[in-house]
Amino acid sequence: MSGPDQPAFRALAxxxxxxxxxxxxMREMTIAEVAEPFDMTRAAxxxxxxxxxxxxxxxxxxxxxxxxxxxxxxxxxxxxxxLTYFETFWDARLADLKAAIEEEEHTP
Amino acid sequence: MSGPDQPAFRALAxxxxxxxxxxxxMREMTIAEVAEPFDMTRAAxxxxxxxxxxxxxxxxxxxxxxxxxxxxxxxxxxxxxxLTYFETFWDARLADLKAAIEEEEHTP
DNA sequence: TTGACATGAAACCTTTTGGTGTCATATTTG
DNA sequence: CAAATATGACACCAAAAGGTTTCATGTCAA
Numbered sequence: 001m002s003g004p005d006q007p008a009f010r011a012l013a014x015x016x017x018x019x020x021x022x023x024x025x026m027r028e029m030t031i032a033e034v035a036e037p038f039d040m041t042r043a044a045x046x047x048x049x050x051x052x053x054x055x056x057x058x059x060x061x062x063x064x065x066x067x068x069x070x071x072x073x074x075x076x077x078x079x080x081x082x083l084t085y086f087e088t089f090w091d092a093r094l095a096d097l098k099a100a101i102e103e104e105e106h107t108p
Numbered sequence: 109m110s111g112p113d114q115p116a117f118r119a120l121a122x123x124x125x126x127x128x129x130x131x132x133x134m135r136e137m138t139i140a141e142v143a144e145p146f147d148m149t150r151a152a153x154x155x156x157x158x159x160x161x162x163x164x165x166x167x168x169x170x171x172x173x174x175x176x177x178x179x180x181x182x183x184x185x186x187x188x189x190x191l192t193y194f195e196t197f198w199d200a201r202l203a204d205l206k207a208a209i210e211e212e213e214h215t216p
Numbered sequence: 217t218t219g220a221c222a223t224g225a226a227a228c229c230t231t232t233t234g235g236t237g238t239c240a241t242a243t244t245t246g
Numbered sequence: 247c248a249a250a251t252a253t254g255a256c257a258c259c260a261a262a263a264g265g266t267t268t269c270a271t272g273t274c275a276a
Contacts, residue, residue, distance in 0.1 A: 138252075138253090139252075139253065140251090140252065140253085150252090150253085151253095151254090151255090154253080154254080154255095172252090173251070173252050173253070174251095174252065174253085175252080175253065175254095
């Protein structure tokens with residue numbers, strides 16, 4: 001009922017998660033590293049990472065007792081595509097506006 | 109603490125609200141018209157419209173006792189811009205990958 | 217092997233969020 | 247004017263979301 005890209009939109013809805021993505025954009029990080037700058041427990045950050053994983057925005061790489069979180073471009077696709085659907089609309093609107101202006105110029 | 113584009117991201121986080129935007133993309137509609145296809149009360153839909161307005165995705169035009177809801181491109185900007193920030197990253201990554209491949213080709 | 221370290225996970229709490237129902241208010245229309 | 251319409255505004259509710267604590271588990275290092 002909620003559609004396949006609900007997890008992606010949900011993942012981006014929280015400011016903490018968006019901040020985490022900004023951090024992971026620079027480099028892969030362990031949970032502890034991700035949690036460090038935030039004023040909340042590591043457990044809370046872990047939950048956010050889980051939501052991001054469900055949204056497909058990140059994947060993990062395990063190395064011994066450490067778990068590295070890695071950003072995944074593929075997760076942004078659904079949201080980008082959805083936005084594109086509306087962008088075509090804006091373009092069409094601008095085209096209409098342009099046409100209307102030209103129409104007016106040619107019929108004084 | 110949550111940033112200026114939080115209202116926009118929040119507005120897109122709900123499937124009903126995204127569906128409403130799809131409807132309003134076609135034409136402006138009164139609250140009753142927007143509510144009609146949904147299996148929920150008009151009051152609930154009204155709340156969703158309020159959230160969309162807070163996110164800047166829609167504006168309203170009042171005509172007598174009717175209130176027309178109109179989609180507003182400007183509200184999508186923050187989200188599109190945020191996504192663009194990550195897209196530059198994808199491009200850079202692809203560039204790196206391409207460079208790495210060529211490097212390998214040139215050093216057999 | 218022992219202890220320190222990194223993470224997983226469950227139980228619990230508080231605040232938001234998505235919905236409903238009800239009533240008030242402003243327009244139309246007969 | 248009176249009745250029907252279209253919406254606004256609350257109070258109230260259940261479920262979901264964001265956090266904290268606490269405890270269990272696996273891994274590294276001395």
